[in-house]
Amino acid sequence: MTYIDAHTHLDHCKVDAGDLVAAARAAGVGTIVQSGTDAATSRLAVRLAERFPEVWATVGYHPHDAKELDGPGQRVIEELAAHPRVLAVGEVGLDYHYDHSPRARQREVFEWHVRLAARVGLPLVVHTREADDHTLDLLSKEGGGLTVILHCFSLPEHLDEVVARGYYLSFAGNVTFPKAAALQEAARRVPAGRILLETDAPYLTPVPRRGRPNSPAMVVRTYAFVAALRGVTAADLTAVVRENAVRAYPRLRLE
Numbered sequence: 001m002t003y004i005d006a007h008t009h010l011d012h013c014k015v016d017a018g019d020l021v022a023a024a025r026a027a028g029v030g031t032i033v034q035s036g037t038d039a040a041t042s043r044l045a046v047r048l049a050e051r052f053p054e055v056w057a058t059v060g061y062h063p064h065d066a067k068e069l070d071g072p073g074q075r076v077i078e079e080l081a082a083h084p085r086v087l088a089v090g091e092v093g094l095d096y097h098y099d100h101s102p103r104a105r106q107r108e109v110f111e112w113h114v115r116l117a118a119r120v121g122l123p124l125v126v127h128t129r130e131a132d133d134h135t136l137d138l139l140s141k142e143g144g145g146l147t148v149i150l151h152c153f154s155l156p157e158h159l160d161e162v163v164a165r166g167y168y169l170s171f172a173g174n175v176t177f178p179k180a181a182a183l184q185e186a187a188r189r190v191p192a193g194r195i196l197l198e199t200d201a202p203y204l205t206p207v208p209r210r211g212r213p214n215s216p217a218m219v220v221r222t223y224a225f226v227a228a229l230r231g232v233t234a235a236d237l238t239a240v241v242r243e244n245a246v247r248a249y250p251r252l253r254l255e
């Protein structure tokens with residue numbers, strides 16, 4: 001039974017993707033979900049998923065890149081969404097911390113992806129930063145019936161609400177940081193049927209390697225940390241995350 005890294009960016013890492021996948025495999029990580037952030041990186045995610053049996057893709061425009069989405073870009077994402085190795089539309093959402101795209105444009109582009117996910121029947125992988133209310137409002141207005149995965153979960157103060165809505169919560173390496181008490185409490189309390197774990201590599205490297213580049217192999221440390229928080233074994237948590245992943249991503253086939 002292998003670990004799953006539910007969200008990563010092999011193309012942002014400085015190491016060759018083949019080496020990262022091999023290192024992950026050696027560490028017991030057998031499934032890696034590679035996230036696209038625009039048309040080119042969504043195409044790349046699909047290429048990586050075709051090349052490596054461990055890798056699966058998500059496709060979409062990150063809020064940072066929302067201002068770039070045009071008609072041809074929309075057609076690329078729509079076309080890729082039909083590919084059998086594409087698990088979800090994502091990562092998409094709102095980022096009011098960096099504001100790399102105008103906020104009104106971010107909301108339009110997010111809404112377009114929410115509707116696309118509904119139309120093609122895929123889950124939605126959501127990135128949200130300092131935009132909690134707008135993200136949750138837009139999802140409740142437009143996302144009815146969608147499977148929603150909150151990647152790099154960062155809304156511990158909304159835990160009860162997002163659990164009540166049926167969302168999946170994917171915790172990244174920052175849950176291991178000493179000051180992340182609220183996030184740790186959320187990771188302890190979230191119902192077993194809703195938890196996923198990810199690296200978001202090369203970012204958010206878990207303790208004790210914090211500060212160095214992250215990679216899918218390191219998700220193992222996050223499993224150990226969260227398992228201890230929840231008072232279960234890493235093997236139990238891995239089994240739970242695998243069940244959740246196949247429920248959240250209907251196209252996913254685990255080895």
Ligand SMILES: [Zn+2]
Nearest residue numbers: 009035091200
């Ligand atoms: Zn990401």
